[in-house]
Amino acid sequence: MTVDASRRDLLIAAATLTTLSLSGEAAAQVSIQPPVAPSGPKKKLGMLLFDGFELLDVFGPLEMFGMLKDRVEILMIADKAGPVKSGAGPQAVADYGFADAPKLDIVMIPGGIGTRREVNNPAFMESVKAIAQATPQVATICTGSGLLAKTGLIDGVKATSNKMAWKWATAQGAKVAWVPHARWVEDGKYISSSGISAGTDMALGLIAKLYGKDMAHWVAHRAEYRWNEDATDDPFATMNGLGG
Amino acid sequence: MTVDASRRDLLIAAATLTTLSLSGEAAAQVSIQPPVAPSGPKKKLGMLLFDGFELLDVFGPLEMFGMLKDRVEILMIADKAGPVKSGAGPQAVADYGFADAPKLDIVMIPGGIGTRREVNNPAFMESVKAIAQATPQVATICTGSGLLAKTGLIDGVKATSNKMAWKWATAQGAKVAWVPHARWVEDGKYISSSGISAGTDMALGLIAKLYGKDMAHWVAHRAEYRWNEDATDDPFATMNGLGG
Structure with missing residues (x-):
């Protein structure tokens, strides 16, 4: 230095x-x-939105990355800028449409009931594929891995998904190396979490990868969050008959 | 029947x-x-928003109540309808302004850095007081209890707050019966949680109160969430020197 x-x-x-x-x-x-001082330009983290996204899939990970405002900028991205309705009702605002979104360092693809419609929406799926190809770190939460699987980009790649929507998610990509028993799974530039709440644990795992484990613990403490930090500890797989 | x-x-x-x-x-x-069939009209749950709200304070509880779409309607309320920016950047949409919000069954007051400004905003504080007085169940998350404390409505009432913002929150209401060691605290029509992530555990506690513990477990399972269901189990109080 x-x-x-x-x-x-x-x-x-x-x-x-x-x-x-x-x-x-x-x-x-x-x-x-924070235990690690920031250096270099802020990373751009883009979270995808679509009608029927799952609230905590989006805002659990963003709470954790939002603690790193000195080094991460969060951008909300959908087919076009403006309000987007969650499956539960409340709306979030997309800052950018796919066409005008800046180059990202991290992209996150949430799940939610809207995934069932979007896998059959060629324009949306092309946008997801393009942004995932162009971004060096791709994260999926819950059934978001079903969307990514459908693009073909994770054929042969290890990934997981929601344990209560396992059949639907895994059917989107028969060649994906699906891992049923995992809180989250990392494979190369891809990281995927199990259902809904698991995205928050995965986000802390990604913070640990990017900034070190001390930083992940510091973020979790500030959020008064008990991080389930063992990526292989997944009681919900067992509870849903997906092996122990 | x-x-x-x-x-x-x-x-x-x-x-x-x-x-x-x-x-x-x-x-x-x-x-x-769900383990309990719905009966009667849907409950109206209003979540307050203000510039600088904390993302997970809002969307952790709403994820859990959002699983009960057959019996709970979620309304987002701010000083006026429209986009409201969180402390981390992403915006949510207020469906109603205080003046035109319908009568609620449950109101939730989140925390976040914006609380520091809003306690000194008489119009906002009057609106918070009026909606809390008019609503039979009032919940606060994180430093949201500081806002409620400032109204005077919880003088003599047990409440808790964020363990890293304890000094600020408790200073908003010297007559509140502050409970330093608690994940969440219930007292009459008021229920309050510790910091950020604790709101999600409190929400499940409130679901257990309203619909039974089986329902809370069902919701947690669907969200693949490990509910910290003991309201007295608060490691963050100890970690922040607030007694064991």
Whole structure:
């Protein structure tokens, strides 16, 4: 590291400390400074939205990455910019349509009942394929892996999905190396989680991969979240007859 | 129960089964039918939004209540209808302004960095007070209890809050019976959770109160969520020096 780079890191760390003091849910008892100082430009994390997305598939992972505002920018992306209705009713706002979304560092594909319609929507599926091909880190939550499987991009790749929608999800890609017993699975540039809540655990796993395990624990603590950090610990597979 | 009421319940249960088959993340291995049949009109659950709300404070509880679409309608409420930006960046949409929101059965007040501004916004605080007074079940998540404390409505009432923002939250209401060591606390019509992720556990506690514990377990299973169901189990209090 050059002296200039080192000095820049110190300045960024100091700025981070100030920002967190002003903007975080900070207090005396927990370190308000992340254990790793930011360096380089912010990563662009794009979350895909579609009518009938599952709320926690989207906002569990974004809560965790949202703790890293000093190094991650979150962008919401759908077929076009504007409100998008979740399966439960509440609407989120897409900042970009696929056509005008910037180049991403990470893309996340959630699940939800809308996946059942979108796998049969060629324009949407082409957009998902293009953005997954163009992005160096691709994450799926829940039945989002069904969407990705349908593109063919994860043929031969290990992946998992929702344990209560296993039959539907795995039918979208017969050549995917489906892993039934897993909270989440990583294989190359792809990382996929089991159902709904598992996306939050996977997100912390991805934070650990990108920034180290201390950072993942720091984020989990700030969110008062008990991270299920063993990716192979999946009681829901067993509960749904998918092997122990 | 009259014969008519009993027949109505059966019809509703049958309709629920059909709806869940079509719309849920359902599969062969888990019961797609909730353990308790719906009866009576849907409950209206209002979630308050304000600039700088915390994502998971809002969408953790709504994921769990969103599993009960046959008996709960979710409404998003802010000072006015339209997009509202979270602390992490992504925007949700308020369906109603305070002035035109319908009468609610349950109101939820989230936390987030925006609470620091809103406690000093008399118009917002009057709206929070009015909606909490008019609603038979009031829930707060994270620093949302600071907002409610500031209204004076929970003077003498047991409540908890975020363990990393404890000093700020408790300073909003010196007469509140603050409980430092709790995942969530119930006292009369008020229920309050600890920080961020704790709101999801509290929501399942509220579902257990309203519909029975079997229903809470059914919802948690469908969300592949490991419910921290002991309201007194709070490692984050200890980790933040708030007593064991």
